[in-house]
Amino acid sequence: MMQAQLLSQRSRVFDHADPHAVSGYVNQHVGNHCILMPRAGQPLASLDHRKFASLDLCRISYGGSVRVTSGALEDIYHLQVLLRGNCLWRGHGQEHYFAPGELLLINPDDPVDLTYSADCEKFILKVPTRLFESVCDEQRWRYPGQGVRFVENRYQLNELEGFVNLLAMICQEAEATEQIPRVQEHYTQIIVSKMLSLMKTNVSRECLGSPTATFDVIADYIAQNLKRDIDSEELARQASMSLRSLYGLFERNAGVTPKNYIRQKRLERINACLSDPTCNVRNVTEVAMDYGFLHLGRFSDSYRKQFGELPSDTLKRRL
Incomplete structure (x- = not known):
């Protein structure tokens, strides 16, 4: 189990609901996908959701061994943290069982093929592509012509210094009684900057104005x-x-x-x-x-x- 709190009951949208209803809501707010349900049983899904500036924060469990597929996310990135159970990821001719505390990064052009265990629960952060462009521009890093791409898609949360606490802080701000847009935008820039700094991407962080610029x-x-x-x-x-x-x-x-x-x-x-x-x-x-x-x-x-x-x-x- 995760020690940091990533969304709480205060953000509950569905509780023990029809997985197809939850999937419809996810399609509207978090990213296009299809779900394939098990033939037997009647899984009950739960979902917490908050908008946070241009980010979407989501905590989801389907209550059954559900397979989730998508052609591509197109103009968004998904950062998914496994909280409970396990999740089988298939892609690039490989497969990996994600365990609690592991993080999966899905690029906009990556096909999605995930199978949740019955007890699987995960936290999803949806980030629009334009945010990475604006942070690169602000930091004066070289934005790749084909867009930012995460070269590695698997991480242990405890290896990413301070990242889980930052996610928890954003969730706390998202659930605060008073919503302050400028504060949310500030946190959004920080989380994207941290992702570019802590994770392997195709972005060159050498500033064009540095002495080494040739x-x-x-x-x-x-x-x-x-x-x-x-x-x-x-x-x-x-x-x-x-x-x-x-x-x-x-x-x-x-x-x-x-x-x-x-x-x-x-x-x-x-x-x-x-x-x-x-x-x-x-x-x-x-x-x-x-x-x-x-x-x-x-x-x-x-x-x-x-x-x-x-x-x-x-x-x-x-x-």
Whole structure:
């Protein structure tokens, strides 16, 4: 059993209820899923739930050996703490029985396949993807182009310093008589920052403005944001340097201005896409506009100068 209190009877929504009613509520507030009930018996489910700023806190038990599946959570992360019983997780060709005190992290694109034991009870924290983006932005960490991904999905709670106490504190605040939005938002930022600090992710916590920031760091930022409208001012802000210093950095490392470097990299990405039979391209215009080339005549001219042929010729050659 967990010593920290993660939600109490004060947050009770269902008590010894029909599991399908509880599942319908979970679909509405916590994440899309399907449940498969045992053929025999009449399990009774219980659920506690609180909204906390943009988070959802949930404590759930189905009262039977229920299988929970979902294609993907899409724009949310699930942090699930096992409180009682066990829960079989299947994914990535592996399976693991979670025991009390273990934590499971589910990425937005991970399929969900969980089987609860009859006595299983778990705490679920639902976190929207945009929160991770805003915390990375605030901390000036490099937000990955494909979004934050938790590389490891299993943890022992006692190995995550202070984390369970933080969860308990958030639950206590969520159940407080007086709800203070600013306090809730502050705690939300803390919990997401702690998740990024304590758990293994694809986020580089090296700040772009740190002394170790190099041309490679800025080049990586450009590569991850090629479809966005990036200008020199934004790069200078990201690297915490003056425009003059930024131009000097590009001159030394690439021999071109930041603007020309970005154009070269966009053309290279388009060339790779037009050359690759597995890349889904309907026509040259579509891919050019996707990378911000709105004047197709100038685009074709720049492409020909860089690769010695027209983009339409590259596309024809792969067909």
